[in-house]
Amino acid sequence: MDNDISRLFELFETTPVLVAAYDEFDRLRYANKAFRTAFFIEPDATPFWPDLMRRNFNAKRGTVIHAADFEEWLISTQSRRGKTGFRAFETDLVDGRWLWMTEMVQKDGWMLCVASDVTALKAKSRTVRQDRDLAIKASYTDELTGIANxxxxxxxxxxxxxxxxxxxxxxxxxxxxxxxxxxxxxxxxxxxxxxxxxxxxxxxxxxxxxxxxxxxxxxxxxxxxxxxxxxxxxxxxxxxxxxxxxxxxxxxxxxxxxxxxxxxxxxxxxxxxxxxxxxxxxxxxxxxxxxxxxxxxxxxxxxxxxxxxxx
Structure with missing residues (x-):
């Protein structure tokens, strides 16, 4: 069993697929090399997801966030993040890459995030899908407060x-x-x-x-x-x-x-x-x-x- 775990860890560390796990408090508990590189996380760091997103937003790196007020964006996003057992969506990074990301949540609140680089897909198709994702987000968001509707x-x-x-x-x-x-x-x-x-x-x-x-x-x-x-x-x-x-x-x-x-x-x-x-x-x-x-x-x-x- 120990050998299997070591092999699995090695596979995670060498794959270009981004893999991360967050606990029920949204603190990062594991991230492979690809994930840490994409989101500028030190090898031993275990940041809370909001702090990670805030730090990268202020440094103009990581996830592209189209919002004038980061804190309003954060409330809106957290009101849906991890509330369903599974969701998949497309997101873009400041460095120009596009990721297809999935989030799988257990009943105790732990979340597994897996993302693949889909930059090679046609830009026109990506724009259509992003517009669709934004429309879905709007349909689930209270316009005044930014929380779930x-x-x-x-x-x-x-x-x-x-x-x-x-x-x-x-x-x-x-x-x-x-x-x-x-x-x-x-x-x-x-x-x-x-x-x-x-x-x-x-x-x-x-x-x-x-x-x-x-x-x-x-x-x-x-x-x-x-x-x-x-x-x-x-x-x-x-x-x-x-x-x-x-x-x-x-x-x-x-x-x-x-x-x-x-x-x-x-x-x-x-x-x-x-x-x-x-x-x-x-x-x-x-x-x-x-x-x-x-x-x-x-x-x-x-x-x-x-x-x-x-x-």
Missing amino acids: RRFVTARIEDMLQPRGDAEPLLGCLCVLDIDRFKSINDQFGHQIGDLVLRDFAKRVHSLVRRTDCFGRIGGEEFVLTLPSTPVAQARLIVERMLVSVRKARPLPEHPDFQYTFSAGLACAQSGDTALSLYARADRALYMAKLGGRDRIHADDSSDDRSANAG
Whole structure:
């Protein structure tokens, strides 16, 4: 077995195909020579993917990123990165090369990236495919906040509810988040300030979302968070951290005393749930959180029962 592993490692190190593995926190855990060369990574370095992309963007090397604001591009990209079991796409490098890249994600969040150089393909064909990829990205992205939109996050809810061959009993949780008294923010400060608050909220919550989760805006001031394979107690802790982060927000420099909060409804997925029925229970829990005084989490009663039984 040791000889086989050594041979496999040698093959990876000598192939022109780019190979890398990231853990559930998006830290690089392995990259072969071709991958490290393409993205300017030192042999022993294990950077987080966002830090790697930021460093290369600032140095004008690595992946071509067509964005005036790198941080906005990063949020938009991370809202979809690693959220599906497999995806394939084409990307270009500053040095002129084009790569066909695949990402395969395990349930625990580890990701295998494999890329091949497709520079030899006709440029006209590449442009058509890139335009297609950009159109697909736009169809899954909320235009205002840059995170996932209703279409993408609904698909992730349906993925979470799919029957599993390993008969895993815990499907996960769904959380519906709603900014408190958002209408009064618009009425007092105007819709432009309201949009700024929405973007601030999306950025703050997104920074606390795990690789295996998906956070998206479904309309207005309402957002959804999927938490696959997560018990209610753990989901509560995750959302509580988000509540704390938003309480500290002061997004309006011209109004330093302005602050805002959000409420959250939590429901644990059960066998036989559909995306609609699970959302309805989480939305009902959100209503109870609002009635309870806002700026809090309320879990659907059946979710609490299920969590207690599981424990």
